[in-house]
Amino acid sequence: MTNTTGSSQSYVADSRNEDVIVYVDGEFKPKSQATVSIFDSGFVLGDGVWEGIRLVNGKLIALDEHMKRLFQGAASISLDLGVTRDELVGLIHQTLEKNGMTDGVHIRLMVSRGLKSTPNQDPRFLRGKATIVIVAEHKVVDTAAKAKGLSLFTSTFRCSSPDVFDLRLNSHSRLNFIQALIQAINAGANEALMLDPNGFVASCNSTNFFIVRDGELWTSTGRYNFKGITHKTLMRLAREDGIVVHETDYTLAETYTADEAFVTGTLGGLTPVYQIDGHAIVNERSDSLTARLMALYDAYLHG
Numbered sequence: 001m002t003n004t005t006g007s008s009q010s011y012v013a014d015s016r017n018e019d020v021i022v023y024v025d026g027e028f029k030p031k032s033q034a035t036v037s038i039f040d041s042g043f044v045l046g047d048g049v050w051e052g053i054r055l056v057n058g059k060l061i062a063l064d065e066h067m068k069r070l071f072q073g074a075a076s077i078s079l080d081l082g083v084t085r086d087e088l089v090g091l092i093h094q095t096l097e098k099n100g101m102t103d104g105v106h107i108r109l110m111v112s113r114g115l116k117s118t119p120n121q122d123p124r125f126l127r128g129k130a131t132i133v134i135v136a137e138h139k140v141v142d143t144a145a146k147a148k149g150l151s152l153f154t155s156t157f158r159c160s161s162p163d164v165f166d167l168r169l170n171s172h173s174r175l176n177f178i179q180a181l182i183q184a185i186n187a188g189a190n191e192a193l194m195l196d197p198n199g200f201v202a203s204c205n206s207t208n209f210f211i212v213r214d215g216e217l218w219t220s221t222g223r224y225n226f227k228g229i230t231h232k233t234l235m236r237l238a239r240e241d242g243i244v245v246h247e248t249d250y251t252l253a254e255t256y257t258a259d260e261a262f263v264t265g266t267l268g269g270l271t272p273v274y275q276i277d278g279h280a281i282v283n284e285r286s287d288s289l290t291a292r293l294m295a296l297y298d299a300y301l302h303g
Helices: 015-019 041-045 063-076 085-098 143-148 175-186 229-240 252-256 289-302
Strands: 021-024 027-030 048-056 105-112 131-138 150-154 191-195 201-204 208-213 216-219 245-247 260-265 269-276
Touching: 015 131, 021 085, 027 085, 041 105, 048 063, 048 289, 063 085, 063 105, 063 229, 085 105, 085 131, 143 269, 150 175, 175 191, 201 208, 208 229, 208 252, 216 229, 229 245, 229 260, 229 289, 260 289, 269 289
Parallel strands: 150 191, 150 269, 216 245
Antiparallel strands: 021 027, 021 131, 048 105, 105 131, 191 201, 208 216, 208 260, 260 269
16 A cells, blocks of 8 residues: 555555554654644644654664754744754654664654744744654655656745745745646646746655756755755765766757656655656666666665
8 A cells, every 4th residue: 555646755555554653743642642732833833843764774864964954944034943953853863763764764852943932934933942743754755656756746836935935945835736636636737847937847745856868866955955964965876976066957849859858856866757747758667877877876875
């Protein structure tokens, strides 16, 4: 059984997730009892930041990068987490220990500005400290769903410029991406491909996007979209393996005629793309650059 079939987030359903222990604002609780107030800033306005972290063979993948992004994001919106980096990492490990988890786990670490006295946007109505929630679930990538690859639809919703909304912030406010995804689903696709304000390819709604042309790897400049940690790691691995990587502006026309395409994300790693707006992408060869990069990333995860 699969959850979210036809998505870069597809994973094998696991009944153990019904009984996981969740960390909520200073307490460990069964999933069924884990709640936050309707006056919490995260619920009221999506005011907060988050990270998705993967546990593989006892190792929290790219932990330092995730912690750095979380604390920098919180600082940029004047959100005091109320804990140190080491204290927060300790809470993650406690959550894993209480669930007996050592492998095949995806962690969602969420921090909101905290409880408010009334539901409005003014941070001066805060009543206390930040709310921290840690959800760890058994999630193994569904290899069958991943092998089928993705169909993308180019959304009319654009990625924003930093002066409008800085997508480098891993913010709880994701409505623009959700709108794009809904549009793609309604068009019969799995996920949305999104353009930047100038009409160049930016990213997908929840993942970073790559194409391959003439044996070289292309991705966006990142000026107008989130720059994922898996995205950054993959580019480093590719360059170390002698693959030419371009971080550049490119168009839909160049995307439609790409030799290969794939997306990257924390849970799925690399997921191939086989169709974009009805255009077939020919990347099913066993000797494809996508397959080579998948092997490099798998070695990184398990090394």
